[in-house]
Amino acid sequence: MSDKPAITMREVTKAFRLCPKGGRTLKALALEWVRSRRGRRVFHALDKVSFDVMPGETLGIIGANGSGKSTLLSIAAGAMTPSSGTVTARGTVSSLLELGAGFHPDLTGRENVFLYGAIMGLSRRTMIRRFDAIVDFAGIASHIDQPVRHYSSGMVVRLGFSVAVEVDPDILLVDEALAVGDADFQAKCLNKMREFKRRGKTMLMVSHDLSAIQAISDRILLLDQGKVLGVGDAEGMVGRYRVLAARQGAAAGQAREWGTGEIRIEDVIFSDGTGARTDTFRWGESLTAEIRWRAATRVENPVFGFSVSDRDGRLLYGNNTQIEGFAVPQAEGEGRVRFTLHPLCLGTGAYLFSFSVHSPDHKTNYHRLDHRFPIAVEADKATAGPCYMPCRWSGAQP
Amino acid sequence: MRGFFGELCERKELLAILIARNIKIRYKNSALGFFWTLLAPLFMIAIYSVFARIMRWNLGREDFLPFLVVGIVVWQYLAMSLNDSLSAISGNANLIKKTAFPRHILPVSTVLANGVNFLLTFAVLLVFLLIVKADFQALWTLPLVLATHAALCLGLALAFSAASVFFRDTEHAVGVGLLAWFFMSPVFYSMDLQMAILPERLSAAVYLNPMSGILSAYRFALMSEPIAGGESVWLSFAVAWALLPAGLGLFRATEKRFADEL
Structure with missing residues (x-):
């Protein structure tokens, strides 16, 4: 050859x-x-x-x-x-x-x-x-x-x-x-x-x-x-x-930004288990997202949250600092907050992340970025649906 | 020019298949099929002979019917080649856009397919001439005349096939142009008539129209009809042969854009 x-x-x-x-x-x-x-x-x-x-x-x-x-x-x-x-x-x-x-x-x-x-x-x-x-x-x-x-x-x-x-x-x-x-x-x-x-x-x-x-x-x-x-x-x-x-889909109409603006989410950085910045992940490994925020005034007890939806915008999973009991007593100036999903239990496909920062009683939304951050996930197996839970089969031999 | 014939030789199998395709497609769905090639000229001769007699249309010549039929058969090869060339490229958009092969094979194959048709018609014509007025003394000139005629068809077909890719107007222009050209060529009148219109010292200029010379030469070869103006007929031959590289030049200059335009 x-x-x-x-x-x-x-x-x-x-x-x-x-x-x-x-x-x-x-x-x-x-x-x-x-x-x-x-x-x-x-x-x-x-x-x-x-x-x-x-x-x-x-x-x-x-x-x-x-x-x-x-x-x-x-x-x-x-x-x-x-x-x-x-x-x-x-x-x-x-x-x-x-x-x-x-x-x-x-x-x-x-x-x-x-x-x-x-x-x-x-x-x-x-x-x-x-x-x-x-x-x-x-x-x-x-x-x-x-x-x-x-x-x-x-x-x-x-x-x-x-x-x-x-x-x-x-x-x-x-x-x-x-x-x-x-x-x-x-x-x-x-x-x-x-x-x-x-x-x-x-x-x-x-x-x-x-x-x-x-x-x-x-x-x-x-x-x-x-x-x-x-x-x-x-x-x-x-x-x-x-x-x-997914990004083009997001740009085509699902992405939305709104809020009162006391705190703003400036950017979100995704990285994998090695710490390398990426927007492509593998099932079962880890996903870390770092939210970079800036507060115009001093805000007490802000709650940071995120959600994952599929490409059509259907919600798959959501979580926030309040649910997990991670206290952010106050926000002033600028800072970062990050979370890690491990293991990542999504099947092969593209997903959209949304981020929010709001008051503890959910009455005031300071800043929300809906469906703004696309990621792709590769799984080792072609399971059905967006969610891929580790699964082990067993049973007696006949 | 060398590349032109070289590539045609190299791809002669493709050329043969395309010629066969063009002929087959012409007779698709027809019960008599290829027989039309022979029937059409027979009917044409019959119709002209009846009407020429009824209308007493003879230009004062006894051999008007063979004279006219030669003119029309010769003219038809040009007209059909040019009409078919309009779709030689644009009608094969899928082949052009998806595959690589020398593009000029397409117009060449339409001219040659019409050439096959023409030669068969020509055979009928020769039989007819044998019956009514056989005078084949100058028949030896025929190959040169045929080649020149084909060169003219080829040059123009290359130009028009390329032009019609870029301008659909070509179709209309060729239709009108052919009609005007038909009446400017000695198809159903003789060269003397045409020459009589011009002042004597310019009379050779009628041979700037390549079909004037070609028609005269066919009649010389098939009917021993003397060529009016004699030597100046070579002007027509020169124009016909010059149009081949000119048409090819235009084709070569534009062929790279065919796939973009179709």
């Missing part, structure tokens, strides 16, 4: 020119001409993206809708040209981009298979050899000589996956392949991809199915608005993405 990367991207930027308001009319074109290149409105789908994929490695790409994942794959496939930066792919590339979308509806399955093979640069003879395997894997032997427009959407997808895999490329690009097809076929696809990995092939895949992509990727690249937020081990990146998604 070569030690040179199979795919290299360096500072890849893709800018799209936005259509002028009201479409591309003669007037708009004339204006664009007058304003010259500087005045053009552009949208950066990708912004200085750099990464390497080594031969035999599977790189997953995750990110919200519109973060540039599909553009990235189109560029890797060579279908799109970057505005700047360089892309190198060593070996043949086959793309599973929108499975079967390149099929012509008026041609038969057989004709489309040969067309796709020819586009990938395979000789007719090679395609004839592989044809049976393609049809077999897709499981549509009885329909192969029917025009594709008579296929069900599942059949199109199956044939698309099958032909893209069976052309046996060095590099396979997969876009949302797992979101389609029935459970049976999905399992077949996953198997095929694992087999691909075993044979030392390189894969670049995009999916919104976080657990599937985490399972199959060696590393994951996290994209946000065209920028690389990080490339790293699958688990860590999925966690970061969950936090990001």
Whole structure:
């Protein structure tokens, strides 16, 4: 196996020119001409993206809708040209981009298979050899000589996956392949991809199915608005993405700040068991949150509290200094108060923390930050629900 | 230009499949299918012969019908190639956006698929000419004429296929342009008529229209009809061949943006 990367991207930027308001009319074109290149409105789908994929490695790409994942794959496939930066792919590339979308509806399955093979640069003879395997894997032997427009959407997808895999490329690009097809076929696809990995092939895949992509990727690249937020081990990146998604969800309307203002919560710092600052945690380990407050006047007996809710804002757990009997006699100037949750009994997912400081009788809320602090939790097992209580089974052997 | 033909040779299997695809799609859902390629010119010849007789439309020539049919068959290759080229790129958005292959194969395949059609029609035409007016003394010039005709179609198809990605107006402009061009070309009148309009010293300028020369040359090859203006016909050939690199240049300059625009 070569030690040179199979795919290299360096500072890849893709800018799209936005259509002028009201479409591309003669007037708009004339204006664009007058304003010259500087005045053009552009949208950066990708912004200085750099990464390497080594031969035999599977790189997953995750990110919200519109973060540039599909553009990235189109560029890797060579279908799109970057505005700047360089892309190198060593070996043949086959793309599973929108499975079967390149099929012509008026041609038969057989004709489309040969067309796709020819586009990938395979000789007719090679395609004839592989044809049976393609049809077999897709499981549509009885329909192969029917025009594709008579296929069900599942059949199109199956044939698309099958032909893209069976052309046996060095590099396979997969876009949302797992979101389609029935459970049976999905399992077949996953198997095929694992087999691909075993044979030392390189894969670049995009999916919104976080657990599937985490399972199959060696590393994951996290994209946000065209920028690389990080490339790293699958688990860590999925966690970061969950936090990001929760933060964006929080920003989208659940977050709220209110209170009378005698004491204000300036910031909250989350850290793990080693004391390192983070917003991604593991089940069973510890979570420490440090609340940094500032009091405008002297306040007697303030109560500090927090709560955890799921991404939809449903309350899961809440606690405060009063319940736990931790006395804060008075607050003046600025200070810190912290708590540790150990072990952390949340299942895999993203959660929102809320913080509050209020009077002992709950009548005055000095300051409340609702759903403002997202965290992600990774658990070792896929338990159901947000809460993961340690559980041990036992029983007599029959 | 070398890269252009080099890539076509390299991907000849893809080109062949795309040509076959274009032909198949044209006859999808038709019972007679490929026979239409032969039937259509037969019907056309029949219709023109009936109406030319009824309207006493003959330009004072005895061989008006073969003269007209040659013109129309030749014109149709150009018209159909250009019409199909409009969707050569924009009609294959999914392939363009998702896969990498030399883009010019698409317009080339539409021109060649129409070329297959044209040659079959041409075969019918030759049989017809054998029956009514066989004069194939100059038939040896035909390959050059065919090649020039194809080069013209190819150059324009490359340009229009690229232009229609960026401007839907191309479709309308080509429709109107082809109609005007049809009447400016000696399809159903002879070159002498066209030349008579211009002052004598400028008469060679009619050959700036590449179709003027190409139509005259076809009639020379198939009917031994003398070419009006003689040598100046080469002007048309030069224009037709010059349009190929020009069209290809436009195509190459814009092809990187196809995937963005579609």
